[in-house]
Amino acid sequence: MLSILGGSDPLSTSFSLFLVQVIIVVVISRALSILLKRIKQPAVIAEVITGILLGPSVFGHIPNFTSKIFPTKSLDIFNVVVNFGLVLFMFVIGLEIDLKLVKNNMGKAFVVSLSAIVLPFVLGIGVSKIIYDIYPSPAGFGNFLLFVGVALSITAFPVLARILSEFKLFDTRVGSVAISCAAVDDVVAWCLLALVVAIVQAGSGLIALYTILVLIGFIIFMIVLVRPLLVALAKYTQNGPNPDGPPPFILMTVILISMLAAAWFTEVIGVHSIFGAFITGVITPRIRGLNARILERIEDVIVIVLVPLYFTYSGLRTDLSTLNNGTAWGLAILVVAAAAIGKITAASICSKLIMKMTWRESLAVGILMNTKGLVELIVLNVGLDTGVLSTQVFSIFVLMAIINTVSTTPLLWLVYLRHLGTKIKTKKEKGLSIGITVKDPRNAVRMVQIMGSLFEQSTFPVHVRAIFLQEISDRPSSYFFSEYYSMWSSAPARRKSHKKTLANTVKQDDSIPSDFTVSSRIFVTSNTSVDIVDYVKNKSFNMVAVALVFPYKEGSKSEWKSLSEFFSTTDMEQTLLDRSDTGIAIVVRKSANVDMDKIERVLYICNGDEHESAALEVLNTMLSHKTPLEGQEYERKVKTLTLVTSQANLPIKGIDSQLEFTQIVNADPLQAAFEESKRGYDIIIAGSSRSDLQILQSEIIQNSPIPVVVLFSPKNGGTVLPSLQIVVQNNSTCTSVRESIDIDDRKSVSKDNQRKA
Numbered sequence: 001m002l003s004i005l006g007g008s009d010p011l012s013t014s015f016s017l018f019l020v021q022v023i024i025v026v027v028i029s030r031a032l033s034i035l036l037k038r039i040k041q042p043a044v045i046a047e048v049i050t051g052i053l054l055g056p057s058v059f060g061h062i063p064n065f066t067s068k069i070f071p072t073k074s075l076d077i078f079n080v081v082v083n084f085g086l087v088l089f090m091f092v093i094g095l096e097i098d099l100k101l102v103k104n105n106m107g108k109a110f111v112v113s114l115s116a117i118v119l120p121f122v123l124g125i126g127v128s129k130i131i132y133d134i135y136p137s138p139a140g141f142g143n144f145l146l147f148v149g150v151a152l153s154i155t156a157f158p159v160l161a162r163i164l165s166e167f168k169l170f171d172t173r174v175g176s177v178a179i180s181c182a183a184v185d186d187v188v189a190w191c192l193l194a195l196v197v198a199i200v201q202a203g204s205g206l207i208a209l210y211t212i213l214v215l216i217g218f219i220i221f222m223i224v225l226v227r228p229l230l231v232a233l234a235k236y237t238q239n240g241p242n243p244d245g246p247p248p249f250i251l252m253t254v255i256l257i258s259m260l261a262a263a264w265f266t267e268v269i270g271v272h273s274i275f276g277a278f279i280t281g282v283i284t285p286r287i288r289g290l291n292a293r294i295l296e297r298i299e300d301v302i303v304i305v306l307v308p309l310y311f312t313y314s315g316l317r318t319d320l321s322t323l324n325n326g327t328a329w330g331l332a333i334l335v336v337a338a339a340a341i342g343k344i345t346a347a348s349i350c351s352k353l354i355m356k357m358t359w360r361e362s363l364a365v366g367i368l369m370n371t372k373g374l375v376e377l378i379v380l381n382v383g384l385d386t387g388v389l390s391t392q393v394f395s396i397f398v399l400m401a402i403i404n405t406v407s408t409t410p411l412l413w414l415v416y417l418r419h420l421g422t423k424i425k426t427k428k429e430k431g432l433s434i435g436i437t438v439k440d441p442r443n444a445v446r447m448v449q450i451m452g453s454l455f456e457q458s459t460f461p462v463h464v465r466a467i468f469l470q471e472i473s474d475r476p477s478s479y480f481f482s483e484y485y486s487m488w489s490s491a492p493a494r495r496k497s498h499k500k501t502l503a504n505t506v507k508q509d510d511s512i513p514s515d516f517t518v519s520s521r522i523f524v525t526s527n528t529s530v531d532i533v534d535y536v537k538n539k540s541f542n543m544v545a546v547a548l549v550f551p552y553k554e555g556s557k558s559e560w561k562s563l564s565e566f567f568s569t570t571d572m573e574q575t576l577l578d579r580s581d582t583g584i585a586i587v588v589r590k591s592a593n594v595d596m597d598k599i600e601r602v603l604y605i606c607n608g609d610e611h612e613s614a615a616l617e618v619l620n621t622m623l624s625h626k627t628p629l630e631g632q633e634y635e636r637k638v639k640t641l642t643l644v645t646s647q648a649n650l651p652i653k654g655i656d657s658q659l660e661f662t663q664i665v666n667a668d669p670l671q672a673a674f675e676e677s678k679r680g681y682d683i684i685i686a687g688s689s690r691s692d693l694q695i696l697q698s699e700i701i702q703n704s705p706i707p708v709v710v711l712f713s714p715k716n717g718g719t720v721l722p723s724l725q726i727v728v729q730n731n732s733t734c735t736s737v738r739e740s741i742d743i744d745d746r747k748s749v750s751k752d753n754q755r756k757a
Helices: 014-037 043-054 065-069 072-096 099-104 108-134 141-153 157-166 173-202 205-237 249-268 273-283 287-316 326-354 359-369 374-385 391-415 417-422 441-454 492-508 528-539 563-569 572-579 610-623 669-679 699-703 751-756
Strands: 432-438 462-471 516-525 543-549 583-589 601-606 640-645 660-665 683-687 708-712
Touching: 014 043, 014 065, 014 072, 014 287, 043 157, 043 287, 043 374, 043 391, 072 157, 072 249, 072 273, 072 287, 072 374, 108 141, 108 173, 108 326, 108 359, 141 173, 141 326, 141 374, 157 173, 157 359, 157 374, 157 391, 173 205, 173 273, 173 359, 173 374, 205 249, 205 273, 205 287, 249 273, 249 287, 287 374, 326 359, 326 391, 359 391, 374 391, 391 417, 432 441, 432 528, 441 462, 441 516, 441 543, 441 583, 441 610, 462 528, 516 528, 528 572, 543 572, 572 583, 583 610, 601 610, 601 669, 610 683, 610 708, 640 669, 660 669, 669 683, 669 699, 699 708
Parallel strands: 432 462, 432 543, 462 516, 543 583, 601 640, 601 683, 640 660, 683 708
Antiparallel strands: 583 708
């Protein structure tokens, strides 16, 4: 082994040179990505620019740069690694394809997507003729035409998804139509490319026919035989104690071997290795979000290292200096215009006529469908490898991919985004309006039950909106689907499923009153902490309820992190407390399986703080009762109320002979309440100031097994409940006392004393 200490050149060996190449590529691509993110450009643009910078177009003009860093002899190992990374990336794309989404949109969205493929392909015929006359292809005009048509028809599905998330468009009609059309476009485009490659590689019509038939047979084999085996193995290996955790080692091994074997087979039959990897990703089981969990295990090395290497490989083959005359630049303008006009025109007109969208919305869909990216680069590199595209034509189409993708964001802002601010603000619901923020629909059901229990006795209508949160990052797995919830929930079929689940909960739960209504909203964003505050303000909620679920083991002490630590990692709740003017309820549950259908025993904590008015409002609502029907006696829902306080003579309303009321006075009410909570209560209710989060760091939060609801009053000092029923006046605060009673000195308040209180 050579050493620089002995005077050897540090770049003298192939492996050391390769490591330097990887470091340079990753550092430049990530730096550019951070910079371009500030102007709302996707990471793919930074990676494409990195490749062009390192290629002959820019850094290649620096003396000895190419010969020293990217010499011709080093490209063999570079090419092998890049193609292996491409196989893995195509497997990832297959994992990201949601066939249910494609199936659910085989109607109108399919027509829009098909038109956005056909028109660019037709325009590609004329464009290919013009280019072919100037830069003839050794593969012949027919093959050249097919590749140009496919290149113009591509829509970059992952890049489009990221743009929708960046501008919070997933729950809009524009976002729903665009993502549905892009999913269909993605599948159709890859099928077209497979056919084109098979025809080009075959060399003759008969061999091309044989290749296509073998490819069809291979796909049937993967669907009919391999997929059921993978499904059976997935079910068998995921029956352990953590079925939603990382995929079992044996399952990962079998799936990856299947992917490599499929890639090898499609390579040797003359199609391309990427198609075998893609098909394996598509047929991988989606049981309990298995595809997303596989993606989480392999995505970092792919996204951080292998994908930038592929773009660099493309950049090394792109030489913009070859476009050195007016004819070449004229062709570049023609290609850019044909791709943009074909996509935008077809998608816009069909969205207007078929989807009955406005012209502004239709144009937004067309602009989004014109997005290019890595998918485009893969098609172009396949064309260059097969000899269909020359270096000059390859460079022209790379330039087209960059321009069309970069222009997506400014065009979208000009046509659509800047006009969103002129929309009329949502009308405030009459009655009590509550927003609940959750990441799992199962938690939404539990939260609806809790809100039903808290406000069952209210005399005004209650409206609950379940806000399903999905925050995405640069990782593909953060914005691609899972079994329970994903951004694809924006699709009408998934959104209808969520609403149906919540509606059935309201209908079947006897504890929830008939005037208790529920709706849902999918909230996909790249910055939940900031965006949720703006959304809450726009919707004018009376209260926002945040669901936090922690694991609990009976008898454990300080084993689970406190809410203060939780805030330090995801600060959505803290941001709501700091910036939102509305009332806030933080609901802490130690198990997702706690039964909240019936709340009879309530433990209430009061410190005598003036900011506890919201908690008193909710408590008084629980203790009140609706007027019974004629001839019927009302039945109290809350049977037992225990008040733990450092004060005395609290103004608790609704106390009568049917309520077992106990008051505990102690100098440390939080500790006293924790000890009291062990006596079998259903829920703990407490109020707190936004500036003093002592209760959120207390032992009762960390170690109490029962749900805790901590309420924060509105910042403006108003009430949480609607003005039609205000049960707590401004002077209804705890009266201070000088003496402290030991924790064991529990006193039951008589009926006379209750009336005096």
